Structures are given as structure tokens and as C-alpha cells.
Amino acid sequence: MLVFDVIFNNGELGRHFDCLAWLSISQKFVVNNLLREILYSVKPDERNKKRTTRDDELTSELEEYLAQRRYLIVLDDVWEVDLWESLRKALPDGNYASRVLITTRIVDVARAADRNSTPYKLRHLDENESLTLLFQKANIPIGESGVQFRTDLNDVARQLTKMCAYLPLALIVLGSILSRRERTKNAWQRVHDTLDWHDEKAKRCSEVLLLSYVELPYHLKPCFLYFASFPEDHEISANHVIRMWIAEGFIPRDGRGNMEERAQNILDELLQRSLVQVIKKSWDGKCKTCRVHDLVRDMAVHEARQENFFTLFTKEDDDIQLSTQKVRRAMLQCSPPTNFGIHSKFARSLLLFEPYEYKLNFSGFRLLKVLSIVRVHFQENKFIDIIWLEGLIHLRYLGFRYCQLPLKFFSINFSYLKNLETVDFKGTDLSYASRIGTIYFFFKSIFLHSLWKVPSLRHVNFGYLLYGLPGRWSVPLRLASNEDHHKNIQKLKIGLFTARRCVKERWQNLKALLKQTKHLFFLHIVGDNHVPLLSEGTRDLSCHKTIQSLHLNGKWEDDLCVLNLEMLPTNLAKLTLFESGLNGDPMPVLERLQSLTILRLREYSFIGTKLTCSEGGFPRLQKLELIRLPHVSHWDIEKGAMPRLSHLKMIRLNCLQVLPELQNVPTLQNIVLDQDLYEISGRPDNQYKIRHILSVRQMKISGY
Known part of the structure; x- marks a missing residue:
């Protein structure tokens, strides 16, 4: 799947499909969440809008949108036979050569998806492929042919790959461990002798994963275990987890750089050790979202429970009453009983994931540092006691992500929370905002005024909290x-x-x-x-x-x-201009910004007719977007301009009838064009300009 992941993300598939979506399916999937993620993937603008939670409405919207389009949907790591039946109606077959690709470890799941075809079974890596992967991850050159290995390490390396049963995950993690050892036969042999190899394949892989945890430096272990508090296959925001680490006290408050920079270094090290996987990167090349492999997560959950690092409550747990346990951190990942009460004197952290529309009775928790609630739809009479919330004087992180909050929430006085550092309302909406008029604005003013008085505040994310009103977010x-x-x-x-x-x-x-x-x-x-x-x-x-x-x-x-x-x-390093109405060509000025990496000129930010990029300009620019600049009719690109540009998006440049001199930008790899410009790019007089570009993709535009 790693190979297909690379193919899926390199842009080449955009030549053949109008819409692409990749979903990682956990063993405890929620159909509603999957439908929403497919919708967000094929219609990215919908992510910034208030979404319905009804399956039938999401199904109808997806079916209508995809009916006239060619799409590719990847459902990765499916465990349940019934999943395909739950999604089938939302994914119509409109005779446009659309495809749905399902990966699974269970043969019955693959057969149930399509009774008329034979499932494709991935073969195991052979010995040479396994050795290549192991040496690559150990940062050891393997020779141009790909089969020339270090002769002094060959024998022990072959033993290691064989004992790993040629499983890629085990080889990747083991290679990361070996990269921190001496490059000698004795050092590698000691790693081999450390592990218990006399068991089935899954156990062998688990032994490697456990060794990777045992060898972590002390300060990295709690940060790694914290990933296990998120649901299986959950796409984790790097900023989210970093701020929770800081609130937990995992990051030293003195040292080189600020705490966020030190936390970022820890995340980078976990990525380098292959314990965490990057999903998306941000504009500056840093990890934006990530996840842990389910086998890695299983190992982390086991170790966290052994060390009493946290107590995880799932549907399989019969007793989910926190009051009877001295938990340090409580993670609730299930829908609790209707009368479920949460109360504890000892917990420092409480994380709740998706217990929809249940009344949660909170009490105690006076020592809480982290309170994170995700995808809970609160009603006015079922919200958390505000007095209780204001009494959490040790609280550093307060998160209501993708929640639905009542007006009552705006009566909170943040001035009581003297230690608060992060307030995170990403994706959260205010219920019934349109019906409360001036009362809402009154509460909002008090709410914001008290928030800005908190002296320790470092991060505020309002999400959709001010949805539908001037100045949302x-x-x-x-x-x-x-x-x-x-x-x-x-x-x-x-x-x-x-x-x-x-x-x-x-x-x-x-x-x-x-x-x-x-x-x-x-x-x-x-x-x-x-x-x-x-x-x-x-x-x-x-x-x-x-x-x-x-x-x-x-x-x-x-x-x-x-x-x-x-x-x-x-x-x-990153600049976005939106509806600026600039008359003069901004490029001669912007190309002099020596650190500029990403530039987005959008929605009438420039209303002139000509753009010019000169030789030596934009020395570090990697990504450029020109969107809805309807008067631009000519764009000159001199040789030597934008020497590092790799990604270009050109949408709704209605007066541009000839492609610019893109052959002068040899580093360009990916272009996204609207339908009109895509047709222009296909003309013979433009082919030489884009011949060197790996991916030229058409994007069907809606909402413009």
C-alpha cells in the first residue's frame, strides 16, 4: 500500500479522474464520518461549511455530485463485509469509468465487494527486496544495481529479514532502529539476539515494534504513547497533538527555542523512527497531519495501560465508570449510556471522541490540565455545567473540536482559567445562532473580552464558532x-x-x-x-x-x-492576497521577497492585464496559485525566473488565451488547470511548453 499511496499522491491520477478520495477505515468505523470525508475530499470547499449529520442527506448529496463525474475512491484497510453496502448508494456508476478500490486483510471482504472478480493478493517481498528496504531504512548505501549490499553485514541482515518474515512494517521499523546502531556485524547481531523470534509472524512484528519503543529516549516515550489516545486510523493534526503535549507538561519550559519548536523536534524524531507516518505536509514542509499504523497503535495502547499512562474506554469495556478508578488520563472512544456520569478526583486529562448527543454529567476533575471533546453535539439543556468548567483552574488546553455548542457556552468567563494556553474550537458551530439575534452578540462580546484577558494564552482557533456572521473565525x-x-x-x-x-x-x-x-x-x-x-x-x-x-x-x-x-x-514565506484590487503588476515587488515559498493571488487580488516574472525573481518560490484573475491576458516568464517552482495552479484566468513560457521553469512538476486552460494546454502550439511537466491535471470548478 505504500507504493500505491505514492502513486495516488503524485498528481498523475488527476489526468484520468475528476475526483479523488482516500479513506483509511478503522475497525470501528462510523458511516456518517466516512460519507463526510468522501464529500470533503471531492468537494474541499465543503470542509469550511456547517454539515448535516444525517446519513441519507449526505448520501444524496454525494450521489448527485458524483453522478456526472469520473472518480476514484480508495477505501483502505476495510474490516467489515457490510461497509461496501453502507456506501454503495452514495457512489453511483454513471458509466464514466469510475473506480472504487478496496484494500483489506480479509478475503471475504474483498469477495463481497465484487462477486464477479478475483481479489488481487499482494505478494510478499522477496529476500533482495527485503534487504534493500532494510538497508535503505538503516541509511546504508546498497549500490547502483540495488542488490550490492555491505558484505560484512550481509549474513546478519539476511537473518533479520527472514526473521521479520519479509513484512514491510517490521523491516521499516527495524531499519530505523539499526540506523542508530554502529554499522558493525556485532552491533546488528546484538539487536537480533535481543528479540524473541520463536513465534508467529504477527508476534515477530510486535517484537520489533516493542523494541522500537523500549529504545526511545525517556523524553520521547510519553509523547509517543499519547498518539494511542486517538482512535484507530484517526488523522491527527500535528498542531493539535503538539499543543496537547505542551499542556500535559511533556515539553520542557526552558531550553533552546520556544516550546512549540522543541515539540516539533520531538515529532520529527518520531517520524524519523517510523513510529508515526506523515499524511499531509504544510506549506513550510513540516508535518501537518499524521497517523500511527494500527499495529503500532496496538503496541502503544498495551504499553500505556501497562504503565498506567492512560485508561482507554471503548465499546468493548464493560465498566466505564471513571469514579471507581484512579486514572491519570481518561480517553473515551465510545457512545456511553444515556445516564453516563464522568467524575474523577485524580485525572489530569480527559479526551472524548464522538459520543453523539448524549448528556454527559461532569463532576470532579479539579486537577485537569487537558479537556478535549471531539464531535459531540450538545443541546441547550445537556451542556456542561459552566460553573464546573470555570473551576478548572489548572486547565491549559480546552478543546471543543467539530462540536455543536449551545448559546449557554458563551456565558463562560475565561478570566477564571488563569493557566489556559490553548483554546481550540476548530470545526465547531454555534447552534441556533440565527434565532438569537442581539443576545448572541452580547454574549460573544463578553466571551471574547474575557478570553483576551487570559495572560498565559498562546493559541486560539475559533473554527466555525462565529459561523454565518461577519468576521467568522x-x-x-x-x-x-x-x-x-x-x-x-x-x-x-x-x-x-x-x-x-x-x-x-x-x-x-x-x-x-x-x-x-x-x-x-x-x-x-x-x-x-x-x-x-x-x-x-x-x-x-x-x-x-x-x-x-x-x-x-x-x-x-x-x-x-x-x-x-x-x-x-x-x-x-507564505503570502495570500484576496480581493485586494491591485492595479499594478505585483510580481516585480513580490519576486524580491527572498524567503517567499508559497504565493496565492486569488479573487480579484489583481485587476490588471499583464504579469511579468523576471530572471532571478522568486528565488525560493515552490508553489504558485493564480485564481480568478479575470482580466489577466498575458503572463511573461523569463528564463531563470522561479528556479524552484514545482506546483502551479491556474484557475479562471478568463482572458488568458496562450500559456506562459512554462518551458523556462524546468523544475515545474505539477500543474492544475480549469477546463478552459486545460483545453488550451492540449493545443499543438502549447505542447512544447508543458512537455517536461510530470502532471498536468484538469480541475472541475464549482462555486465560482
Whole structure:
């Protein structure tokens, strides 16, 4: 599956399919979640919208969308025969050569999916392939032919691969262990002798995995075990788990760099040891989301229980009353009984995953540092006691991710939570917001004002919490501008929603706020349709050397519609402009930003007709998106421009009738085009411009 994963993600399949989706299926899957993930994969914009939870509505929406498209859906690691029947209706066969690929370890599952074909069985690796994989993971050269190995290590390496039963996962993890040992026969033989090989294949693999855990340095072990608290095959946000590590106290509060950087180093080491797998990477090349293999997770769960690191409650557990156990960390991954009560004097952490629409009676937990609740739909009369929540004075991490919260939630006074560092409401919505009018705005003001008074606050993610209202996901500037508690903030999305006469005052407030944020690296400023986004105040942005990612959403003042470097941070690595209305070509200015890696010009950010990229410009740019710039009719690319560009997206450039000189960018690997530009690229006079590009993919556009 690792090979197919690489093929799936390299962009080549985009030539043949309009829609692609890959889902990893756990043994305890929820059909509703799978339908939503398929929808998000084929319609990415839907991820930022409030979603229904009814299976039939999701099924109908998916069926309608996919009926006229050619799609490829991969269902990876299926365990239940009934899964395909649960999803079949949502995946129509419209005679467009669509495909659904199912991988499984159970022959009956494969046969049930298609009675008319014979399942394809993956063969085992042979000895040479196993040796190659082992030496690669051990960072030892194997020769150009792929079969020339270190003669002094050959014998012991062959013993190791044989004892691993040529299983890729065992070989990968074992190779990572050997990479930290001396490259001598005796050192490798000691690893061989450490393991108990006299058992079945699964046990052999488990022995290797256990050794990889035993050999972890002490400070890495709790961070690794924490991954086991997430459900099987769960796609884990790197930022999410890093902030939970910090709240738990796993990351030293003194040392080189800040805590987030030290936590990132720990995550990188776990990735290098092959205990954690990268799923997606962020714009700066760091891990964005990850997961652990189910066998690795099983080993971690076993070790966590042995060490009383956490207590995991699943559907298989008969007794899920926390009050009878002295648990240090409680992870609930099942739908509890209707009258389920949660109360403990000892727990430091409480994580709940998807117990839908049940009343949860909380009490105790006065020592909690982490409270994370995922996909719980609270009703007004079944919400957590606010007084209890405000009494958690040791709380450092508060998360309601992908939840549905009632108005009552906004009565919380965060000023009681003096140690709070992270507030995470990603994907969360406010129930019945449209029906409560001015009461909602009143509560929201108190809520945000008390939050910004917390001196220890480091991270705030509002998700959809302000859904459907001006400035969703953002903090109103008037509530955030006059407090002296923002020095630790690293990411900030802030809204400028005010009358035109107050613009100057608001920008002065923003300048004051930015001066307080000494560690700010992400800034997102949002305006509205009536007030120009930028004024003279933004010229000070160039002084903020810590800002690496900048997103400016809104129209600029008329006198600022020609870009200059004084408006931008000098160390900027990622820039997104949205509806800026720039008249002058921004490329001659932007190409002088020496650290710029990603550039997105979207939705009328430029309203001129010509773009020019000159020789030597954009020295580090790797990804460029030009989306809905309807007046651009010509784009010049000189030789030597954008020497590292690998990904290009061009959508809705309606006046562009000829492709730019893409042959001058030899590093370009992937292009995504809309239907019109895709047809233009297929003309004979344009073929020489894209001949060197690995993947030229058409994207069917909706919503523009």
C-alpha cells in the first residue's frame, strides 16, 4: 500500500479522474464520518461549511455530485463485509469509468465487494527486496544495481529479514532502529539476539515494534504513547497533538527555542523512527497531519495501560465508570449510556471522541490540565455545567473540536482559567445562532473580552464558532486591541469591521496590538465590502520580522493599489492576497521577497492585464496559485525566473488565451488547470511548453 499511496499522491491520477478520495477505515468505523470525508475530499470547499449529520442527506448529496463525474475512491484497510453496502448508494456508476478500490486483510471482504472478480493478493517481498528496504531504512548505501549490499553485514541482515518474515512494517521499523546502531556485524547481531523470534509472524512484528519503543529516549516515550489516545486510523493534526503535549507538561519550559519548536523536534524524531507516518505536509514542509499504523497503535495502547499512562474506554469495556478508578488520563472512544456520569478526583486529562448527543454529567476533575471533546453535539439543556468548567483552574488546553455548542457556552468567563494556553474550537458551530439575534452578540462580546484577558494564552482557533456572521473565525479588533496579554500569541486572525470614519483608529489599534505580539508568525487580516482593508498603517508590517505567513483578505485603499516592499514583512514565506484590487503588476515587488515559498493571488487580488516574472525573481518560490484573475491576458516568464517552482495552479484566468513560457521553469512538476486552460494546454502550439511537466491535471470548478 505504500507504493500505491505514492502513486495516488503524485498528481498523475488527476489526468484520468475528476475526483479523488482516500479513506483509511478503522475497525470501528462510523458511516456518517466516512460519507463526510468522501464529500470533503471531492468537494474541499465543503470542509469550511456547517454539515448535516444525517446519513441519507449526505448520501444524496454525494450521489448527485458524483453522478456526472469520473472518480476514484480508495477505501483502505476495510474490516467489515457490510461497509461496501453502507456506501454503495452514495457512489453511483454513471458509466464514466469510475473506480472504487478496496484494500483489506480479509478475503471475504474483498469477495463481497465484487462477486464477479478475483481479489488481487499482494505478494510478499522477496529476500533482495527485503534487504534493500532494510538497508535503505538503516541509511546504508546498497549500490547502483540495488542488490550490492555491505558484505560484512550481509549474513546478519539476511537473518533479520527472514526473521521479520519479509513484512514491510517490521523491516521499516527495524531499519530505523539499526540506523542508530554502529554499522558493525556485532552491533546488528546484538539487536537480533535481543528479540524473541520463536513465534508467529504477527508476534515477530510486535517484537520489533516493542523494541522500537523500549529504545526511545525517556523524553520521547510519553509523547509517543499519547498518539494511542486517538482512535484507530484517526488523522491527527500535528498542531493539535503538539499543543496537547505542551499542556500535559511533556515539553520542557526552558531550553533552546520556544516550546512549540522543541515539540516539533520531538515529532520529527518520531517520524524519523517510523513510529508515526506523515499524511499531509504544510506549506513550510513540516508535518501537518499524521497517523500511527494500527499495529503500532496496538503496541502503544498495551504499553500505556501497562504503565498506567492512560485508561482507554471503548465499546468493548464493560465498566466505564471513571469514579471507581484512579486514572491519570481518561480517553473515551465510545457512545456511553444515556445516564453516563464522568467524575474523577485524580485525572489530569480527559479526551472524548464522538459520543453523539448524549448528556454527559461532569463532576470532579479539579486537577485537569487537558479537556478535549471531539464531535459531540450538545443541546441547550445537556451542556456542561459552566460553573464546573470555570473551576478548572489548572486547565491549559480546552478543546471543543467539530462540536455543536449551545448559546449557554458563551456565558463562560475565561478570566477564571488563569493557566489556559490553548483554546481550540476548530470545526465547531454555534447552534441556533440565527434565532438569537442581539443576545448572541452580547454574549460573544463578553466571551471574547474575557478570553483576551487570559495572560498565559498562546493559541486560539475559533473554527466555525462565529459561523454565518461577519468576521467568522476572527477576533473583532476593538475587543483585542487594548489588552497587554498578547505577547505569547503566535497565530492571529483578526477582523476589521467598522465604519469608514473609524478606519484610522482601527489601524492604530492594530499597530499597537502587533507591537505586543513578539512571537507572531501567522497573521490573517479580514475586511468587509464597505471599508478598505489597508491604509497607511500597514506600512509598518515590514518591521515585523517574525511574521512568516500573511493573509490579507479585502480591498485596498486606492492610493495603495500599487504594491511596494514597505507593506510586507521582510522574512515572509507564505503570502495570500484576496480581493485586494491591485492595479499594478505585483510580481516585480513580490519576486524580491527572498524567503517567499508559497504565493496565492486569488479573487480579484489583481485587476490588471499583464504579469511579468523576471530572471532571478522568486528565488525560493515552490508553489504558485493564480485564481480568478479575470482580466489577466498575458503572463511573461523569463528564463531563470522561479528556479524552484514545482506546483502551479491556474484557475479562471478568463482572458488568458496562450500559456506562459512554462518551458523556462524546468523544475515545474505539477500543474492544475480549469477546463478552459486545460483545453488550451492540449493545443499543438502549447505542447512544447508543458512537455517536461510530470502532471498536468484538469480541475472541475464549482462555486465560482
